[in-house]
Amino acid sequence: MTVTMIICTICIVSVQVVVFGGGSFGTAMACALARQKGDLNVTLLLRDPYVCKDINERHVNTRYLKEYMLPNNVTATTSFVEAIQGAQYAIHAVPVQHSRTFLQSIADILPPDVPIISVSKGLEVGSGKMMSEVIPSALGRKQPAAFLSGPSFAKEIMDLRPTGVVAASKDKNLARELQSLFASPYLRVNTTTDVTGVEICGALKNVLALAAGIVEGLDLGHNAMAALVAQGCAEIRWLAEKMGAKPATVSGLSGLGDIMLTCYGSLSRNRSVGVRLGQGEALADILASSNQVAEGVSTAGVVVSLARTYRVSLPVLTAVAQVLAGALSPKEAVYEIMNLPQIEEH
Numbered sequence: 359m360t361v362t363m364i365i366c367t368i369c370i371v372s373v374q375v376v377v378f379g380g381g382s383f384g385t386a387m388a389c390a391l392a393r394q395k396g397d398l399n400v401t402l403l404l405r406d407p408y409v410c411k412d413i414n415e416r417h418v419n420t421r422y423l424k425e426y427m428l429p430n431n432v433t434a435t436t437s438f439v440e441a442i443q444g445a446q447y448a449i450h451a452v453p454v455q456h457s458r459t460f461l462q463s464i465a466d467i468l469p470p471d472v473p474i475i476s477v478s479k480g481l482e483v484g485s486g487k488m489m490s491e492v493i494p495s496a497l498g499r500k501q502p503a504a505f506l507s508g509p510s511f512a513k514e515i516m517d518l519r520p521t522g523v524v525a526a527s528k529d530k531n532l533a534r535e536l537q538s539l540f541a542s543p544y545l546r547v548n549t550t551t552d553v554t555g556v557e558i559c560g561a562l563k564n565v566l567a568l569a570a571g572i573v574e575g576l577d578l579g580h581n582a583m584a585a586l587v588a589q590g591c592a593e594i595r596w597l598a599e600k601m602g603a604k605p606a607t608v609s610g611l612s613g614l615g616d617i618m619l620t621c622y623g624s625l626s627r628n629r630s631v632g633v634r635l636g637q638g639e640a641l642a643d644i645l646a647s648s649n650q651v652a653e654g655v656s657t658a659g660v661v662v663s664l665a666r667t668y669r670v671s672l673p674v675l676t677a678v679a680q681v682l683a684g685a686l687s688p689k690e691a692v693y694e695i696m697n698l699p700q701i702e703e704h
C-alpha cells in the first residue's frame with residue numbers, strides 16, 4: 359500500500375456523533391446529519407431499551423416522530439460507554455432541567471476534548487444558568503462547547519424543509535467546523551461568537567410563545583397578537599442586551615427568527631400550552647397530557663429573577679410566570695397589561 363493510499367484510508371474513517379436524548383429534536387438532529395453524510399454514524403443515547411430496539415431493528419423511534427423512517431446509520435443504545443466511545447461530537451438534546459444530572463452521570467466517560475453541541479433552549483431553575491454555564495458546572499471542567507439555535511421545528515427538519523440556524527461558540531473554529539458538519543441543501547448554518555445572545559434569546563422566546571398561545575386561546579384577535587409579540591420582542595431585547603447580547607443576535611435567527619416561529623407556528627409546544635391555558639385548562643392537566651417538553655414553563659419563573667437582577671421591567675414575560683404560578687388568570691393578566699401606565703416607546 360502506498361503512502362497516499364494509507365492517507366486516503368485514514369481520511370474515509372467515518373465521523374461518529376453521539377446524541378444525548380432521543381426526543382423530537384435529538385432524533386431530528388441525528389437524521390439531519392446521518393441523511394446527508396452516509397459515512398457518518400450517529401448514536402442516540404436513550405433511557406428506554408424498547409425504543410432502542412425499535413430504532414435498531416425497525417429504524418423507527420416509536421416514541422417521538424414515529425411516522426418517520428430513520429436512516430440506517432442512526433442507531434441507539436442505553437449504554438453510556440457504547441454511545442460515547444469514539445464519538446467526535448456530542449449533541450446535547452436533553453431538556454434543560456434534566457441536563458445537570460445527566461451531564462454529571464456521563465462526566466467520567468465523556469473525553470474532555472469532545473465538543474458538546476447543545477440544542478436545549480432554557481434556563482435552569484434554581485441557578486438561573488444557561489446551558490453554557492450548566493455544562494462546565496455539571497462536568498466539573500471546561501469542555502469545548504457550541505450552541506445551535508434558531509427557528510427549527512423538529513418535524514420540518516424531518517420533512518427536509520429549508521431551515522436556518524445559528525451555531526454559537528466562543529471558539530470561532532469550532533463554530534465553523536459545525537457549520538460544515540451540519541450545513542446541507544436543506545439547512546443553512548450561520549456562525550457567531552455571541553453565545554449569551556443566542557442562548558438567552560432561545561430561552562426567552564419560549565416564554566413569549568406561551569404568552570402568544572394565551573392570546574390565541576383567549577381569541578383576542580390579530581391586533582392583540584401583534585401588539586403582544588412586538589412588546590415581547592422589546593422585553594427580550596431589553597433583558598438580552600443588558601446581559602451582553604449583541605443587537606444582531608436579537609434581530610437574527612435565534613432571536614426574532616425563533617420568536618416568529620414559535621409565536622405564530624402551530625407546531626410549537628410552548629404556544630400550544632399557552633393556547634390551552636387561554637382556553638381555561640389547568641396547567642397540571644396540560645402537562646400531564648403530553649410527553650413533550652415545553653421549556654418555557656420552567657424558564658418563566660427564572661426570567662422574573664433575571665428581571666430583578668438586571669433591573670429591567672418585563673410586564674409580558676412576568677405575567678406569563680404569574681399565570682403559570684396560578685397567581686393570575688389569563689384574562690386577569692391581559693387586563694393588568696392593558697391597564698399599565700401609558701408609555702413612550704424605547
Ligand SMILES: NC(=O)C1=CN([C@@H]2O[C@H](COP(=O)(O)OP(=O)(O)OC[C@H]3O[C@@H](n4cnc5c(N)ncnc54)[C@H](O)[C@@H]3O)[C@@H](O)[C@H]2O)C=CC1
Nearest residue numbers: 379380381382383384451456460477478479511512650651
Ligand atoms: N422539538 C423541537 O422542535 C425543538 C426542540 N429544541 C430543544 O431541544 C431540547 C429537547 O427537546 P425535544 O427533543 O423536542 O424534547 P422531547 O420532549 O421531544 O424529548 C426530550 C428527550 O429528553 C429525554 N430526557 C428527559 N429527561 C431525561 C433525563 N433525565 N436524562 C436523559 N434524557 C432525558 C427524554 O427521554 C426524551 O428523549 C429542548 O430544550 C427544546 O427546547 C430546540 C429546537 C427545536
Ligand SMILES: O=C(CO)COP(=O)(O)O
Nearest residue numbers: 508509510511626627628
Ligand atoms: O424551539 C423550537 C423551534 O425553534 C421549538 O419550540 P417548541 O419547544 O415551542 O415546540
